[in-house]
Amino acid sequence: MKTFCRKYSMAFAASVTLALGLTGLALADDGHKHGTPLHGGKVAMTREYHFEVVFAKDGLKVYPRSHEDQPVDASRLTGTATFYHPNSPKPWFERKLVPTAASPGQALSSIGTAVDLGKVPASGAKVEFKVEGLPEPAEKTADFTVPFALPPSGDFIVTKATKADEKAIAAMKTCPVSNEDLDAMGGPLKVTYNGKSTLICCKGCLKELRAHPGKYFGAQALSPAPKGEQDSKQ
Numbered sequence: 001m002k003t004f005c006r007k008y009s010m011a012f013a014a015s016v017t018l019a020l021g022l023t024g025l026a027l028a029d030d031g032h033k034h035g036t037p038l039h040g041g042k043v044a045m046t047r048e049y050h051f052e053v054v055f056a057k058d059g060l061k062v063y064p065r066s067h068e069d070q071p072v073d074a075s076r077l078t079g080t081a082t083f084y085h086p087n088s089p090k091p092w093f094e095r096k097l098v099p100t101a102a103s104p105g106q107a108l109s110s111i112g113t114a115v116d117l118g119k120v121p122a123s124g125a126k127v128e129f130k131v132e133g134l135p136e137p138a139e140k141t142a143d144f145t146v147p148f149a150l151p152p153s154g155d156f157i158v159t160k161a162t163k164a165d166e167k168a169i170a171a172m173k174t175c176p177v178s179n180e181d182l183d184a185m186g187g188p189l190k191v192t193y194n195g196k197s198t199l200i201c202c203k204g205c206l207k208e209l210r211a212h213p214g215k216y217f218g219a220q221a222l223s224p225a226p227k228g229e230q231d232s233k234q
Contacts, residue, residue: 038164039063039192040157044129044144048136051129053146056194061100061112062129064142071164072135074099075108079131083148086124097131107167120148156210157192161199165190168199176216177205193217 037043041054041063049072052063060081064072079097084090097111111131125148132141161169161182169182177200182188185202191209196217200209209216 036069037157038159038162038190039197040151040155042146042149044146046139046142046144048139049134049142051131051142051144053127053129054192055117055148055150057118057150058116059112059114060117060127061110062097062131063110064131064134065164066136071107071109073108074111077111077131077133079111079129081113082128082130083120084126084128086121092125097129109164117148117150122150151194155193156206158203158206159190159192161188161190165199172199175199175201175205177201177208 037052039052039054039061041052041061043050043052045067049064049066052065054061054063062079062081064074064077066072077097077099080094081097082094083092085092095113095115097113099108100110100112101108126145127148128143128145130141130143134140134142165188169188172182174180175182175184175188176198180201182199182201185204188199188201189203190197190199191206193213194217198209198216200206
């Protein structure tokens with residue numbers, strides 16, 4: 001696997017924004033631009049913050065960041081999400097938001113809720129958010145609205161890992177696909193699928209990740225497989 005990954009390192013070092021040439025795979029910016037989505041969601045701007053909202057069939061997550069693109073500690077945040085049906089101006093239903101992690105072992109970087117969103121119309125619905133407990137005195141509470149939209153089935157969002165992922169990188173240490181050091185190929189890539197994220201050492205590991213998403217985005221997403229098992233697949 002090490003040899004397989006190395007042949008991709010030059011292309012990765014040249015640019016993390018190259019098209020990956022894989023159907024259904026979207027490559028976003030490295031997360032340092034103002035308001036860039038890091039999880040494949042929709043970004044709403046407020047006076048002091050920007051919020052990325054990620055919808056999935058089984059729930060939603062809201063990732064708060066400062067306008068300097070610094071993650072906000074979500075451990076003390078609360079909020080509500082109010083859904084509006086496209087056929088009515090009145091609120092349809094409301095859910096409370098609580099601190100969550102993007103993946104097991106990661107810091108509480110978002111607030112969200114588990115709820116069946118499969119019956120929400122694919123277009124025309126909107127969601128009003130209220131996020132409370134924010135640290136900036138000028139905006140302790142933020143209100144914003146985004147249109148409801150589920151990500152395309154099988155869509156993978158790939159970005160270069162940022163400072164917000166440092167704790168997850170330290171916890172994982174090795175790539176769950178290749179079992180090599182996450183930093184071996186010039187810096188890990190963050191892959192998000194249906195609102196869940198994991199880290200890999202290089203884009204050479206994407207084929208395996210796409211082939212077995214349930215294995216790498218489930219409860220054991222941050223637990224690398226034994227090296228002998230991975231070697232047997234190469």
